[in-house]
Amino acid sequence: MPRIVMKFGGTSVADLERIRHVASLVEAEAKAGNEVAVVVSAMSGETNRLVGLVDALDADLAPDGKRRDSAIEDEYDSIVASGEQVTSGLLAIALRRRGLRARSWLGWQIPLRTDMAHSKARIAEIESSAIGPSLKEGNVAVVAGFQGVNERGRISTLGRGGSDTSAVAIAVALKADRCDIYTDVDGIYTTDPRIEEDARRLNRIAFEEMLELASLGAKVLQTRSVELAMNNNLPIRVLTSMREVGEDNPGTLVCHEDETMEERVVSGVAYSRDEAQITLLRLADRPGMVAKVCKAMSDANVIVDMIVQGISRSDNAANLTFTVGKRDLDKALAALNASKETIGFEKIKSDSDVTKVSVVGIGMRSHTGVAQTMFEALAERNINVEVIATSEIKISVLIDAEYTELAVRALHSAFGLENA
Amino acid sequence: MPRIVMKFGGTSVADLERIRHVASLVEAEAKAGNEVAVVVSAMSGETNRLVGLVDALDADLAPDGKRRDSAIEDEYDSIVASGEQVTSGLLAIALRRRGLRARSWLGWQIPLRTDMAHSKARIAEIESSAIGPSLKEGNVAVVAGFQGVNERGRISTLGRGGSDTSAVAIAVALKADRCDIYTDVDGIYTTDPRIEEDARRLNRIAFEEMLELASLGAKVLQTRSVELAMNNNLPIRVLTSMREVGEDNPGTLVCHEDETMEERVVSGVAYSRDEAQITLLRLADRPGMVAKVCKAMSDANVIVDMIVQGISRSDNAANLTFTVGKRDLDKALAALNASKETIGFEKIKSDSDVTKVSVVGIGMRSHTGVAQTMFEALAERNINVEVIATSEIKISVLIDAEYTELAVRALHSAFGLENA
Numbered sequence: 001m002p003r004i005v006m007k008f009g010g011t012s013v014a015d016l017e018r019i020r021h022v023a024s025l026v027e028a029e030a031k032a033g034n035e036v037a038v039v040v041s042a043m044s045g046e047t048n049r050l051v052g053l054v055d056a057l058d059a060d061l062a063p064d065g066k067r068r069d070s071a072i073e074d075e076y077d078s079i080v081a082s083g084e085q086v087t088s089g090l091l092a093i094a095l096r097r098r099g100l101r102a103r104s105w106l107g108w109q110i111p112l113r114t115d116m117a118h119s120k121a122r123i124a125e126i127e128s129s130a131i132g133p134s135l136k137e138g139n140v141a142v143v144a145g146f147q148g149v150n151e152r153g154r155i156s157t158l159g160r161g162g163s164d165t166s167a168v169a170i171a172v173a174l175k176a177d178r179c180d181i182y183t184d185v186d187g188i189y190t191t192d193p194r195i196e197e198d199a200r201r202l203n204r205i206a207f208e209e210m211l212e213l214a215s216l217g218a219k220v221l222q223t224r225s226v227e228l229a230m231n232n233n234l235p236i237r238v239l240t241s242m243r244e245v246g247e248d249n250p251g252t253l254v255c256h257e258d259e260t261m262e263e264r265v266v267s268g269v270a271y272s273r274d275e276a277q278i279t280l281l282r283l284a285d286r287p288g289m290v291a292k293v294c295k296a297m298s299d300a301n302v303i304v305d306m307i308v309q310g311i312s313r314s315d316n317a318a319n320l321t322f323t324v325g326k327r328d329l330d331k332a333l334a335a336l337n338a339s340k341e342t343i344g345f346e347k348i349k350s351d352s353d354v355t356k357v358s359v360v361g362i363g364m365r366s367h368t369g370v371a372q373t374m375f376e377a378l379a380e381r382n383i384n385v386e387v388i389a390t391s392e393i394k395i396s397v398l399i400d401a402e403y404t405e406l407a408v409r410a411l412h413s414a415f416g417l418e419n420a
Numbered sequence: 421m422p423r424i425v426m427k428f429g430g431t432s433v434a435d436l437e438r439i440r441h442v443a444s445l446v447e448a449e450a451k452a453g454n455e456v457a458v459v460v461s462a463m464s465g466e467t468n469r470l471v472g473l474v475d476a477l478d479a480d481l482a483p484d485g486k487r488r489d490s491a492i493e494d495e496y497d498s499i500v501a502s503g504e505q506v507t508s509g510l511l512a513i514a515l516r517r518r519g520l521r522a523r524s525w526l527g528w529q530i531p532l533r534t535d536m537a538h539s540k541a542r543i544a545e546i547e548s549s550a551i552g553p554s555l556k557e558g559n560v561a562v563v564a565g566f567q568g569v570n571e572r573g574r575i576s577t578l579g580r581g582g583s584d585t586s587a588v589a590i591a592v593a594l595k596a597d598r599c600d601i602y603t604d605v606d607g608i609y610t611t612d613p614r615i616e617e618d619a620r621r622l623n624r625i626a627f628e629e630m631l632e633l634a635s636l637g638a639k640v641l642q643t644r645s646v647e648l649a650m651n652n653n654l655p656i657r658v659l660t661s662m663r664e665v666g667e668d669n670p671g672t673l674v675c676h677e678d679e680t681m682e683e684r685v686v687s688g689v690a691y692s693r694d695e696a697q698i699t700l701l702r703l704a705d706r707p708g709m710v711a712k713v714c715k716a717m718s719d720a721n722v723i724v725d726m727i728v729q730g731i732s733r734s735d736n737a738a739n740l741t742f743t744v745g746k747r748d749l750d751k752a753l754a755a756l757n758a759s760k761e762t763i764g765f766e767k768i769k770s771d772s773d774v775t776k777v778s779v780v781g782i783g784m785r786s787h788t789g790v791a792q793t794m795f796e797a798l799a800e801r802n803i804n805v806e807v808i809a810t811s812e813i814k815i816s817v818l819i820d821a822e823y824t825e826l827a828v829r830a831l832h833s834a835f836g837l838e839n840a
Contacts, residue, residue, distance in 0.1 A: 016476050050506065056436050057513045072513050075524055079509035082502035086470065089499035093477045093492050104495055108528065109573055153529055153550075 003035040003135065005179045007145065007167035010044035012182050012241035013087050016094075019043075021241070023094035025182070028245040030100060030140055037131065037141040037174060039167035040091055042083025050080045077147075077157045081107065084144035084163070092142045102140040105131055107147035107155060112166065114148035114156045126173035135174070143170055164225035172232040179234055180251075181221065182241035187252035188213070188220060190417040191269040195408045198418035202267060203250065206257035206362045209267045210236075212394045216358040217272030226254065257362050265370060266361035266415040269408050275305065276329040276352040277386060277398060280336070282317040284344030292343045293320060293336070300335035302328045306356070306389040306398060320345075321387055323398060326352050354386065355404040358396040359411055371395055377414035383407050423455040423555065425599045427565065427587035430464035432602050432661035433507050436514075439463075441661070443514035445602070448665040450520060450560055457551065457561040457594060459587035460511055462503025470500045497567075497577045501527065504564035504583070512562045522560040525551060527567035527575060532586065534568035534576040546593035555594070563590055584645035592652040599654055600671075601641065602661035607672035608633070608640060610837040611689040615828045618838035622687060623670065626677035626782045629687045630656075632814045636778040637692030646674065677782050685790060686781035686835040689828050695725065696749040696772040697806060697818060700756070702737040704764030712763045713740060713756070720755035722748045726776070726809040726818060740765075741807055743818060746772050774806065775824040778816040779831055790835075791815055797834035803827050 006026060013019050022038075030036050041047075054076050060068050067073050088104035095102035112126050131141050145163030150156040158166055164181060171179035187201040188210065205213075207230035214223045220238055229236050239251025283289055290309065297304050307322040324332045329352055336348055364370050374395055378385060383406065387398040399407055412418065426446060433439050442458075450456050461467075474496050480488050487493050508524035515522035532546050551561050565583030570576040578586055584601060591599035607621040608630065625633075627650035634643045640658055649656050659671025703709055710729065717724050727742040744752045749772055756768055784790045794815055798805060803826065807818040819827055832838065 016473065019477075053436065053506070053510060054513060057439075057510060058517055069516060071521075071523060072516055075509040075512045075516075078524055078526070079506050082505045085502045085505070086473070086499050089495040090473060090477060092495045093474060096489060096492055096495075097478055101491075103491060104498055106498070106575075155526075 001033060001035050002178075003037075003174060003176045004029060005037045005039060005167055005171035005174065005176045007039040007163060007179065007181045008041065008241055009163065009183055010041040010047070011184050013040055013042075013091065014044040016090070018241075019087070019090050019094050021244075022091060022182075023098055023100075024245050025241065026091075026095060026140060027098050027100060029180075035135040037135060037143060037170060037176070038091065039143045039145040039163055039170060040084060040087045041145050041163045042087055046083040046086070047080060050083055051076075054079055074154050078155045081144070081147040081155045081157055084146050088142045088144040092140075095140055095142070100140055101138055102142055103134070104142045104144065106144050107166075108149035108153075110143070110170075112148035112170070114150050114158070126169060131170075132174060143167075164222040165228060168225045168228045168234065168236065171234055172228065176234065178237060179229065180237045180239060181225075182239060183220060184240065184242065185220060185238075186240040186243075186249065187238050188218070188254070188268070190267070191408055191412050192218075192271070195271075195405050196269075196412045196418075199412065200418065202252050204253045204255060204258070205267055207254060208257070208393055209360050209362050210254045212358070212360040212391070213268050213270045216270040216356065216360065216394065216396060217274070218268070218270045221254070229254065230256075263363070264361060265363035265367045266359050266417065267363075268360050269357065269411045269415075269417065270360060271355055271357045271404055271408055273355050273401060273404070274326050275323045275354055275356045275398065276326045276332075276350060277321060277323050277354045278329075278332060278336070279319055279321045279349040280343070280345040280347075281312070281319050281349060282315070282346040283320055285318060286344055289343060290320065292339070293322070296335050296339040296343065297324070297332060300331050302332045302335065306387045306396065308387050323354070323356070323387065353401045354398050355401045355407075356396050356398050357404065357407045357411065358394050359415065360394040361415075362393050364393050364395075373414050374411060377410045378407060381406055381410050383410075421453060421455050422598075423457075423594060423596045424449060425457045425459060425587055425591035425594065425596045427459040427583060427599065427601045428461065428661055429583065429603055430461040430467070431604050433460055433462075433511065434464045436510070438661075439507070439510050439514050441664075442511060442602075443518055443520075444665050445661065446511075446515060446560060447518050447520055449600075455555040457555060457563060457590060457596070458511065459563045459565040459583060459590060460504060460507045461565050461583045463507055466503040466506070467500060470503055471496075474499055494574045498575045501564070501567040501575045501577055504566050508562045508564040512560075515560055515562070520560055521558055522562055523554070524562045524564065526564050528569035528573075530563070530590075532568035532590070534570050534578070546589060551590075552594060563587075584642040585648060588645040588648045588654065588656065591654055592648065596654065598657060599649065600657045600659060601645075602659060603640060604660060604662065605640060605658075606660040606663075606669065607658050608638070608674070608688070610687065611828055611832050612638075612691070615691075615825050616689075616832045616838075619832065620838065622672050624673045624675060624678070625687055627674060628677070628813055629780050629782050630674045632778070632780040632811070633688050633690045636690035636776065636780065636814065636816060637694070638688070638690045641674070649674065650676075683783070684781060685783035685787045686779050686837065687783075688780050689831045689835075689837065690778045690780060691824055691828055692776045693821060693824070694746050695743045695774050695776045695818065696746045696752075696770060697741060697743050697774045698749070698752060698756070699739055699741045699769040700763070700765040700767075701732070701739050701769060702735065702766040703740055705738060706764055709763060710740065712759070713742070716755050716759040716763065717744065717752060720751050722752045722755065726807045726816065728807045728809075743774070743776070743807065773821045774818050775821045775827075776816050776818050777824065777827045777831065778814050779835065780814040781835075782813050784813050784815075793834050794831060797830045798827060801826055801830050803830075 092102045092104040189199045193199040235255040512524040609619040613619040655675040
C-alpha cells in the first residue's frame, strides 16, 4: 500500500474550522488507499503567544538570538512544543469524528531523537518501530511537528519552520513514497507572482534547483527539508491546503531531475532582500588576507555569502567585497574594525540597500549562454551588477535594491519563463 | 536536608506576575535550607480553553460525563496536559532568573505512571530515580501537575483538581518531610467563613478529620490527596499563596492526631448543597429490598450516600430514604422507575432542596454527648432533620436547604468553635 506523509503549517490549522478541513483532505488520501502520516504545526499565533510568555520572563538573548542560559533553552523548547501537542490531538479527534482510526504522536513518543542544539536541533534518528506498525494496522498517525526528544530526555524543538524538516525526516524514516507539504500557495513558481504576474506554477522541479531557490530567497520550503529529501530520494509535493477535496490541486513535485526538466535551461528567478554588502578598501597586499577576513567573520558567527576581489582603478589598490546577512551587518562591521590591523585595510564601506537576484536551472549544466543572456538583459535596463556568484546551476548577482522588481521581470522574460 | 513539596493551583499561577511571586515563595524555602519540588497547575482559564477546543470537536459525552470513544480520551488528555507543561516551564525560568537552579519535569519524564482510567487515572507508581538525585544536587524540581503516562506510553491526566493528588504522590515517592499546598485561602477553617464570621483557622487537624471534611463538602483539599497522605504519614500544610515572603503564613497542618487535638471534641462544621434526597414509599416487605435498590443505583453508576429505613406512621408501611449527588438525581429516578417491579415500591418522592450538614471531630471517639448537643442545637432552631448518618468521627444530617446557614452557625456556636 502506498505510504504518504502530509504536512500542514500553522495557517492550515489556524482554527477548528481549518482543522476540520484538514481532516477532510487527510480522509481523501486515506480513502484513496494510502497509509497516511500527518505532521502538523501549532495553530497560527500560538507559537508567538508561547514565545511571548517566555520572553516576558527572560529576554536575555545573546547577539545571535540564542538564550544565554541553556537550561532556559530547555524550558523554552518544552513550553513552545505544547502548541503542536494541542494541534496533533485536535486533528486526531477531528479524524476520528469522520470515522477514521487516528492517534497523535508527540516527539518523545515516536521517539524522534535530536542532538543537543537548542531550538534548532537536528534530527539524529527516528525509530519507526511503533509508528510503522500503527500505520499498517490502518491508523492515521498525526505527528506533532517541530519537536523531538534529546539524549537527556528533554523536549527539543527543530527551530521555526522546522516542521517541514521533521515531516521529511519522518517520511524518510517511514520509507514513505512521497511527502506532501500543504501550504498557502499552490506550488513552486517560476518567480514571485507578486512581482511578475506572468509567473507560472512548475509541475516538477529538481531537488538541486529547489535547494538553490530555497537558499536564494524562495520561502516556500526550508533548505534543510529539501536537502534531506534529496539525500534520501524522497519526492516532495508542494500544494495548497485552501482547496476542497476533489478540486484540482496538482501542486509542484520536487524530485530527482528527469528528461522533461532537462529541456528547460532556467527554472526560476529568485531574489533576496536579506543581504548586506561590505567592501574593504585599499587592502595591504599580503598573502592569506581573504582567509583572515573569513576567520574574523566566522569567529563572530557571521556567514559570508558572495565574495569578490578587485583592483580599484583610481589608486590601483586591492579591494575586497563580500555579502553577509542584513541582520548580521553591525556584528560583522564591529568584528572587522576590531581586526583592522591584523587584516590590514584602510577603510570599510557597507550598503544594506542591495538585493541578490538569481537565476536557477539544472539545464545550465549542458547549456552555455545563460550568463550572456542574463547580463545582457540587466545591461539593457541599465542595472549595475556589484557582485557575481555562480554555481553549476545558478548565477546570482547583487544589485541596488531599487532595481529588484525590474531585474526580476527582465530575467523572467529573458528566459521565456512565462511560457516555458 | 529537609525535603518539601510545594503545590500551586491555577489562581496562584494565573499570570506572569503571579508566577514570579510563586518563584519568590519557592526561593524562600530553598534559601531556608530545604530541598524543594514544586507541583503546578495550568494558568487559570487555560484548562477550560483547552477543554473547550476538544468539546467543540467532540461533545459526544456519555451520561457520566466521560467521552464515548476511549481513543478520543487519549487525545483529550494529551491536549489538556499541555497547560501544565507551559506553567512548569515558565516557573522554572522564573526561578532561574532569581539565580536558582531549576528544571521542569513532565509526567512522562519522571515518569509518573498511571493506570488506564481516562481523565481520572490513579497513580500506579512513581520512579523517583531521576528526580531525587536532581534535588540532592541542589536543583529545584518543577513538576507539571495533573498528568502522568500510562502503560501504553500515552499522556494521562488525573482529573480536575488532580494536581493536589499528584503533589502528595510525588511527595510520598520523594520521601518528602512535608507537602505544602498553596491555595487562595490561608488554611482550614472550623467552618465556611462566608457563613460564620467567627470561623477560625485551625493550626492543626488530623488526617481522619480532614478526610471527613473534604468528603462532606469542604473544598480546600481533594479527598484522594488526604487519603494518600494519611496512608503514608505525610504531613500536608494548607496555606495561602497570596502573602509576601516573610509575612506570617502558618496555614493549617494536616497530620496524624496528636495530644493537642484530642482535647477538642469537634474540629469543624461542614456542609454540602450537592445532595438530593429520594424516598421510596410503601415498599413491599421483602427481604433484600435495600440490596436491590443499591444494585439499581450501582448499575446506573450512581453513588448512594446516606440511607435510612423507616415506617410511615399514617399507613404503617415501610419507606426507604437515601441521598444521591444532585447531578445524578435524574439518572437515579430513571433507574428506579425502570426497576419499580423488581424492587417493589408504590411511589417515589424526591427533593433536591436539601443540604447535608456535618460535625467532624476525632474527639468524638472518646467523648459522648456530641449527638445530643447537635440535635438539641438544631431542635432549638426548629430545624427538622430528614436523614442521619454517623461514623466514628462525624455526624451528618440532611436538612431543608433554607436552614443551611442557620444550622451551620448554630452548630459552630454549640461546640464553642469560635474560641476552641
